[in-house]
Amino acid sequence: MKAMEANLLQLLLFSFVLLQWPSSASCLPLEPLRPPHPRILVLLEDHALISSHSYFFGSLFDRGYILDFKLASDPSLALKKFGEYSYDGIIIFSPSVDKFGGSINAASILDFVDSGRDLILAGDVGMSDTIRDIASECGVDFEEEPDAIVLDHFKPVSIENDIDHSFVAAYPSITSSVILGEPHIKAPILFAGVAHSVAPANNMVIKVLTGSPTAYSANPRVQLKESPALTGSSVGLVSAVQARNNARVIISGSLALFSNRFFTSAVKNAGVSSSHMFGNQQFVIELSKWVFHERGHLKAVNIHHHKVGDTKEPTMYRISDYLEYSMEIYEWTLNGWSPYLANDVQVQFYMMSPYVLKTMEHNGQGHYSTSFQVPDVYGVFQFKVEYNRLGYTGLSLSKQIPVRPFRHNEYERFIQAAYPYYSACFSMMFGFFVFGLAFLYHK
Template sequence: MSKLEILYVFLSLSFIPLLCTSFSSDTPSERRVLVLLDDFALKSSHSLFFNSLHSRGFDLDFKLADDPKIAIQRYGQYLYDALILICPTVERFGGSIDAAAILDFVDSGHDLIVAADSNASDLIRTIATESGVDFDEDPEALVVDHSGYAVSGTEGDHTLIASDDFVKSDAILGNKRIEAILFQGIGHSLNPSNSLVLKVLSASPSAYSANPKSKLTSPPSLTGSTISLVSVIQARNNARILISGSVSLFSNRFFRSSVQKAGNPTKHDKSGNEQFLTELSKWVFHERGHLKAVNVQHHKIGEADEPAMYRINDDLEYSVEIYEWSGITWEPYVADDVQVQFYMMSPYVLKTLSTDGKGRYFTSFKVPDVYGVFQFKIEYQKLGHTTLSLSKQIPVRPFRHNEYERFIPAAYPYYGAAFSMVRISLPISLDRDNI
């Protein structure tokens, strides 16, 4: 074998791993995550959070936020499936990344976690604002709570808060009890015009946002339960975003600390931070609440094949299978609020689907007495779940001329009138013939 042939074989074999990688199956658990940090020291001080992600199969790539070699896409293809920003002070990202690139990353269906604090730069604030979250404009403001603070040896200005006002959603936070969360950082409000953003952890009614080192000369701009400590956004393309006003929320120190809320004699040996962020990160990275619909079918009752069109007043059956990703496998999704519309300009039929408890949803109904181009539509939106938007077009025709009943009961009076006219006109025509 010549040297040229040996080189050709070597190159061919070297490309096999690339081809295998390119055509590997893509599931919600097999994902690469880029983690941008202010300082590599955060990698060790927040290691419990990162280890939780790594243990669930995520491949974490740590880089400094200002690294000039950073790139999130190459040749038009994204290199990562999710992005974590724990770099509140960065004024400008390295490489080709900027705020617009990160928002395009989300618009392409990828997930994002942003952790900020009182040192949050304009860049981080811009990303949050574009996501529907507005941090307090005062750069020195912190969330203060003189009633719901965490009891500690150095209570000080009561900026260390013990909060347990969680969103009530098992899909987002699981169904296990979570102890109070230790939080120290800045608060934010939600843009009222953005219906996609949701508070996951709220401040207590006694909290407010202000500079704890100076006296209040005017009412705080953020007060009470309107202050969000941690928020999430699910975009219309089902991309998910988590925004926190505290970097310490993710730290090993807060994960391992005991917690006691002021006014509550019970002291817990461990805060709920680790459980809270573990469950919340499962939702953000689509390990929970991620739905898919398959095997959409419709046909006439008594038949098995899908017709090219229906006729008015036909009886039909409709079915679909819906599954939820558990983090390991697709499992049947069970609910009693999935509905299908038979739609043309507006819903002519709206039916709640029955389920067999194994993922299959089904119903039957009569085609309305209206012909045109209809759609089977499912628009399923439920808190904490990805949106299912299904549509399938089908024409509906009227009766053909030979498909109508020969004698319609409602027309009997007209039949009688016609025959009566025949009997009256017959003698008149005979008289004219005689003339």
């Protein structure tokens, strides 16, 4: 009995503390100060990759990430625990793994991306069908010919024992500072691996690094009898995927691209006369910042609409009302959330199709606003903002609002356009009165 009384007393004391504790809405921010990507699962083919790629992993450690290194075949692998994801991103450095250990497979990795989380996938020569399937589902198709690699005989890189000219130098195919950072990468990127292709109609995939005009994909041990399928800029080396759910994916055809050796290799005979280092280190680190949402991450807050001259948000509008729509957009930078400034943010007043499309103006502090007149059509409308720009997370905002017609007592009693009808009515009444008098009293 004493034990039960003690437990009951503890329960009452705990309940009292909970009642006195401030609510989560008052003591916690609505949103973390930065996109939460602290814990990364690294799937390795061999533990030796930890030392051979230590510069890349060290850059992630320095930026505060917690890396969980696991062999891809580890039987204890699991992405979820108690129904919740244990990681915010995955790095797959195991191109030849045919079957992942534990509960991880290609489907679970794709579900991970579908949940809005991020992925870095590195393929290489002899990659498995599992890795190819994951890349294909993300919109990237690796070269299918066995043992095919990227070759360039006209701009070879002087690497020891490279008789096939399989070490190639390439420059980024985009100049986006959101994806590749600033200053822009001027040094060539050293690449050795497998090419991939991207469907031209796929606007979710961005070719970040492509082959030079003289590069092509082929098996160096097989004599070519026809022109290669992938040549020049169609030779994809590194691609980025910005999904509709704002998940980000980096797919590379080279595992060595991330290695210490490529980070510290000097430029020699790569089509330029320079003794500087290749730009792999800057290229890979900037890409990792983008894929883990350290850059190009937008959020919209304080979305508000109201009638002109009023401050309270109404439950509905009336046709021909004048209204104002406003919002604030912020971008995550290394110093925190800063105002995002652009001149192409638009809002739609939408019902089946846009009745109003307005470009919003900003005040230089991230506050966007515009005003317009409600169309002379009643129904259920939506305020819609669909903002998608290269490298930035997409903003897809919508809110329904009904629009009603005039009530019977809200119409004007006498309108100028109806004066002819008013005069015709009164003239007919006057004429009928005169006719009645003449009919009754005139003989």
